[in-house]
Amino acid sequence: MAPYEPEQDTNEAGELRAGRRKAVRYVVPLAVAGVAAATIGLVPALATSGDPDLPEITAQELIEKIAASDTEQLSGTVKISTDLGLPSFASGMTGSFAPGAGGGGEDKGDGKGSAADPSAKLLELATGTHTLRVAADGPDKQKLSVLDDAAEYSLIHNGDDVWAYDSASNEAYHSKDGGRAGEHADERGKFGKPGGEGLSKGDVPATPKEFAEQALKAADKSTSVKVDGSAQVAGRDAYRLVLKPKDSGTTVGQITIAVDAKTGTPLKFTLSPAGGGAAVVDAGFTKVDFGKPAASTFDFEPPKGTKVTEEGEGNDASRHGSGKDFKDFEDSAGAEPGVNVIGEGWTSIAELRLPGGQGLPTSASDDVPQEAAKFLDSLGDKVQGDFGSGTVFKTRLVNALITDDGRMYVGAVTKNALVEAANGAQ
Secondary structure: OOOOOOOOOHHHHHHHHHHHHHHHHOOOOOOOOOOOOOOOOOOHHHOOEOOOOOOOOOHHHHHHHHHHOOOOEEEEEEEEEEOOOOOHHHHOOHHHHOOOOOOOOOOOOOOOOOOOOHHHHHHHHHOEEEEEEEEEEOOOEEEEEEEOOOOEEEEEEEOOEEEEEEOOOOEEEEEOOHHHHHHHHHHHOOOOOOOOOOOOOOOOOOOHHHHHHHHHHHOOOOEEEEEEEEEEEOOEEEEEEEEEEOOOOEOEEEEEEEEEOOOOOEEEEEEEEOOOOOOOEEEEEEEEEOOOOOHHHHOOOOOOOOEEEEOOOOHHHHHHOOOOOHHHHHHHHOOOOOEEEEOOHHHOEEEEEOOOOOOOOOOOEOOEOHHHHHHHHHHEEEEEEOOEEEEEEOOOOOEEEEEOOOEEEEEOEOHHHHHHHHHHOO
């Protein structure tokens, strides 16, 4: 089917922003936590089918349809694939970079934390392909389960309680004060963990609507927005909303959001890189039901013999000791000390100074584990400029320049854009 309309004119940017503000408010409250990078090789199970004949709609009308969507009850299966172009050995290291993670997150009695702690466990969503079961019944009840071949990891919010359970290790993680979690659901479209870590800070989107929320925030005058035909996702008719950066220098090619024609709920999200090839992020429902989930879906009682870690126990206390919740963090984000934002839109770059005032080593030494050094070396390109010298660490989406004198420039931009930013900061 041909596109319904030409690219959105920049004069409509104000109306688009108004629609996006509404869209942010009406996100589906599903539980997600973990990875800072919201960043999928397209897999057959996610392939759209058919080309349904739907009434014509403009991009503005479709954004308003997303904004007006009041979906709070659903259940279904989501498949997420992430292809950042990391070396194969890097996937196994992902969990070790999480705060408090050690040896895959297992608690060995040495203060390494619980294997069920979401702040480390859900970092696994940063790489590879994963199947999730999701369910939501308003702001007080959500459940997300990550399914492996022989194990399952579940995150459950029910009223005042937030539980995480890892069947592989038979460990559970528990936090109270779900009322605050409910507040985060209203503000963020997902519940937050009291204490400000894991379930509230550093969230990784896990449903198409959560990905779409972030994309719509970025759709301003630097973005062309259009409706590009239709598709079927999880057996439902959907419009295809396409967002494409106008700026050169970004690694983002385009974002495609499949929007349910009836409910306005995003059913699938695909982020394609400017360099071509497989998508960097592809997340979509393979099954979806907008009916009310059974109340028992959100019940949880630790199985007999389960090791239960309460929030604040052991090493967790040191990681959550700040007492700040997500709102505190969000309120201060605009004035984060030591962070400077260069540029705007898709080509914006964050500049910050690393602790210690020196760059990171990229070869094995007494201070750097060999595996970590191998990881850094595989990603790094040595560069020089007016700023001095440094190393650019690359993925297919987010790139970072770390200078030898301890400054970092990071963004969804090309290597040349990072070098230019560092030169201009002198």
